[in-house]
Amino acid sequence: MGPGRAHSKLAIALGVLALVAVGAVTAVVVAARGGGTSKVATTGEFAPISVSRPVVPTLAGAVVQDPESGVTNHLSTMILQLPGVHRYRITITNTSNLGFINSFEWYPPIGVRIMRVTGSSAGDCALSGLTGFGGNQFKTVLLHPNITCTKVNLKPPSCTCLGDGGSMSISFVADREMPAVGAARMISATLVREPIPSYLTAGAASQQLPEGHG
């Protein structure tokens, strides 16, 4: 084999190697950019979410005292006594920063039993609660009756500081006088994308003031 032929073989081999190298580099670069393997922050606010729970006192492995529950108020309740015996109307207002409240349930104060729902200004409201007391023995017995409302779609407030969210009223008959307003709990909601503010900026506040009160 002559030196010319040897040089040609070397040139071919180098050319092939160069092409393979270019391909490999292209692969790595494109994979890093488009394949989702680029470096991402995993500390600070980019760390997985965690919770700090209160210390639960225990004695010999047993819980001595259960912790207090947090309270979330997405709905406010006002009550009005109607003419007649133990007839009431409650007004439920969306005070949440969630969005539209689609359904909720309202619990009467402890010791009060709701006998029947006589009307509502929106959605479908009916008595609900625990049925099947004693297994199947007393299927129709309703324990702890409360009122569940669906398809209400209460609009969110423009600011949680204003209380201008959607509201609706429910009329009902109780078995006794109502010593308190009870409690409403959101069951489902449709979140809005834009955050709902909890305070007004100076410009927005002046726009909200009614005329003649400035």
Next chain:
Amino acid sequence: MSGRRIGTLAVPALFVAVALGLLAGCGGDAVDSGGLTAGDRKAAQTAMDALQKSNVAIQLVNITDTVQSVPAACRVHLTSNEPRTFKVYVFWVPWLGSQPYTWLDMTLTKDVTKDAFHLGTAKPVLPGGRLDPNGRDVNPWTVDTTLLSRYGPAQARKNREVLRARGGDVFSKPGAGCQVLRNGSLRLLPNA
């Protein structure tokens, strides 16, 4: 030789190089063990990134704080290729019996105006009072603040059942797990 010979060898080599680049780089139609392509994963992460600083991100943090538990499930499922649509499902099992199961169902597309966010809740235990120290009686004149874990294995089983039931087909392929971050962002996790 040699011009001809070089040409003979260089052409296949060029093909190999280009094929390597296309295969590894663009992902092609190659799917991971969860059935997602690299393009799917990128689109999913982009859709979730669009939620940063939105009300959804705020609520992901708020709910975690309220139920005092990190999400028990976070899952991304590709529901449609044209247009590319993802369902994202986050489910919380509360720490206390008085707090509700909470789940957030999101539908994410490239067009953010078509995104939808549905929040649902359900009581994990029968309404009642605080569980007495003997673990058998409930004081009806109290608010239930019993640790949910104290209700035992039957409750744990119920937790898992509700989690799966509310998620529907979100756990099927193609999909992947996700993670809620401290700032309320969502991160797609790699499939094993």
